[in-house]
Amino acid sequence: MTKVSMTINGKEMSGEVEGRTLLVDFLRQNLGLTGTHVGCDTSQCGCCVVHVDGRSVKACTMLAVQANGSKVTTIEGLAAADGALHPVQAAFREHHGLQCGFCTPGMIMSAVDLLQHNANPTEHEVREWLEGNICRCTGYHNIVKAILAAAESMRGGVAHAAE
Amino acid sequence: MYAFEYKRPASLAEAAQLLSGDDEAKLVAGGQTFIPTLKQRLAQPSTVIDLGAIGELAGIREEAGGVTIGAMTRHGQVASNDVVRRVIPSLAGMAEVIGDPQVRNLGTLGGSIANNDPAADYPGALLALQATIRTNKREIAADDFLTGMFDTALEADEIIKEVHFKKPDVGHYEKFRNPASRYAIVGAYVTRYGGTVRVAITGAGACAHRWSAAESALGGNFAADAVAGLTVDAGDLNSDIHASADYRAHLVKVMTQRAVKACA
Structure with missing residues (x-):
C-alpha cells in the first residue's frame, strides 16, 4: 500500500491505496465523494471527469498514485461555500441540461474546463468539446444550451431565459 | 487489474x-492505452514505472529547422502550443483530433509512439515529418523506428526522451475517424519539403507506413489528381468490423487526396 495525499476541493486529504487503485475509486470509496460517477469504466463515457491540476481528465483512466500531490476538483467542489451553485451548475438546472442525471457531473466538469480556456465558445466548439462525454438519454441539445448560457453568464451577460 | 508495485522515479x-x-516491469506515460489494457488483464507487469515526475521528459522547443517535443508532453499541450502552431501547424492540428479532450489532457507523444497502435495518429506524423526519436541510448530515424503492429525498434530497457520533427514547407493530416473510438480507420499525413513529398498512412495496415508510389507521383505534380490513377493493394491492409480491406484501400487514396488539397 502507498500513502497518497492530494488537495481535493481545497482540502488536504490522504489515504492508503494499492498501486492499481484508480483515482475514481479512491475518490468514491476511500473518500466517499460519490458525485463522480463510473459509467463505462473504459475511458469513453466521461461520467468520471474531474480536474487534476486544472485540467479535465477521466478519473477511471488515471491511477490514484499518479495524482499524488496534485490539486483535484470534483463536482462536490464547484459550488461556493455558502451553497451557491457554480454558473455551469446553475445553467444546467435552469435549462434542463439533464434528464436522468447520471452523466451530469462529468458533463459539468468538462464544460467548466472548456470555459476556463475558451470563455466564448461557439455551439460547434461546445459540441466538439463534449466528444468524450456520453449522455445515454441523448439530452445533448439542452446540455449544449446550458453550457452556452453559462458562458454568457460568466462573461457578465445575461443568460437566455429557459424556454 | 492485477496487483503491481508502483514506482515514480525522479530522473x-x-x-x-x-x-x-x-524484465516484467512496464513504463506508464499518460496511461490512456496502458491503464485500459491493465483493466482488461491483458498485461500483468510486476512493476509499473511512472514517468510522470521526470522533468527532463517534458517541454516543447524550436530547434534546427523544426520542433522538439519531450516524450511526456500531452497531446493537448502540443495542440495548443504556440511554437508548434507556428512552426508545424499540421502537427498541432493532428494532436487536436486524437481521442477526446480528456484523453488529450493525459495521453503523451512518447506513450503513443512506443505503443505503435496501428490506428494511432502520432506514428504517421513521425514518418511524414522526418522525425528523429531520441532515447536514453541513441537517436533513431522514424523510418527505422516503426517495425510492426505494436512493435518498435526500442530495446527492452530503452526509454524515449524526446522527438524532433522537421518543419515541412506545407503539410496536412487528414483522418477518417471511427465514429465511436475516434481512432483512425485511415489517416493520411502529407508533407512537402521542396520537391520531395512524404505520404504517411496510418490505420490501414499493420502500422503506419509510407505510400511510396504516391510520394513519387506527388513529387512530380503536387496536386490531388496526381494520385488519381494509382491503385492501392488491399492485400496487406486491415479488415475488421469497422472497415474491409478494400474500403480501407479506397480511403487511403481519398484521404491522401484530401490532405494534398488541404496543403494548397
Missing part, C-alpha cells in the same frame, strides 16, 4: 535503472 537515469533491473 530518466533512475527510470532506466528500474526498467533494466526487472
Whole structure:
C-alpha cells in the first residue's frame, strides 16, 4: 500500500491505496465523494471527469498514485461555500441540461474546463468539446444550451431565459 | 487489474535503472492505452514505472529547422502550443483530433509512439515529418523506428526522451475517424519539403507506413489528381468490423487526396 495525499476541493486529504487503485475509486470509496460517477469504466463515457491540476481528465483512466500531490476538483467542489451553485451548475438546472442525471457531473466538469480556456465558445466548439462525454438519454441539445448560457453568464451577460 | 508495485522515479537515469533491473516491469506515460489494457488483464507487469515526475521528459522547443517535443508532453499541450502552431501547424492540428479532450489532457507523444497502435495518429506524423526519436541510448530515424503492429525498434530497457520533427514547407493530416473510438480507420499525413513529398498512412495496415508510389507521383505534380490513377493493394491492409480491406484501400487514396488539397 502507498500513502497518497492530494488537495481535493481545497482540502488536504490522504489515504492508503494499492498501486492499481484508480483515482475514481479512491475518490468514491476511500473518500466517499460519490458525485463522480463510473459509467463505462473504459475511458469513453466521461461520467468520471474531474480536474487534476486544472485540467479535465477521466478519473477511471488515471491511477490514484499518479495524482499524488496534485490539486483535484470534483463536482462536490464547484459550488461556493455558502451553497451557491457554480454558473455551469446553475445553467444546467435552469435549462434542463439533464434528464436522468447520471452523466451530469462529468458533463459539468468538462464544460467548466472548456470555459476556463475558451470563455466564448461557439455551439460547434461546445459540441466538439463534449466528444468524450456520453449522455445515454441523448439530452445533448439542452446540455449544449446550458453550457452556452453559462458562458454568457460568466462573461457578465445575461443568460437566455429557459424556454 | 492485477496487483503491481508502483514506482515514480525522479530522473530518466533512475527510470532506466528500474526498467533494466526487472524484465516484467512496464513504463506508464499518460496511461490512456496502458491503464485500459491493465483493466482488461491483458498485461500483468510486476512493476509499473511512472514517468510522470521526470522533468527532463517534458517541454516543447524550436530547434534546427523544426520542433522538439519531450516524450511526456500531452497531446493537448502540443495542440495548443504556440511554437508548434507556428512552426508545424499540421502537427498541432493532428494532436487536436486524437481521442477526446480528456484523453488529450493525459495521453503523451512518447506513450503513443512506443505503443505503435496501428490506428494511432502520432506514428504517421513521425514518418511524414522526418522525425528523429531520441532515447536514453541513441537517436533513431522514424523510418527505422516503426517495425510492426505494436512493435518498435526500442530495446527492452530503452526509454524515449524526446522527438524532433522537421518543419515541412506545407503539410496536412487528414483522418477518417471511427465514429465511436475516434481512432483512425485511415489517416493520411502529407508533407512537402521542396520537391520531395512524404505520404504517411496510418490505420490501414499493420502500422503506419509510407505510400511510396504516391510520394513519387506527388513529387512530380503536387496536386490531388496526381494520385488519381494509382491503385492501392488491399492485400496487406486491415479488415475488421469497422472497415474491409478494400474500403480501407479506397480511403487511403481519398484521404491522401484530401490532405494534398488541404496543403494548397
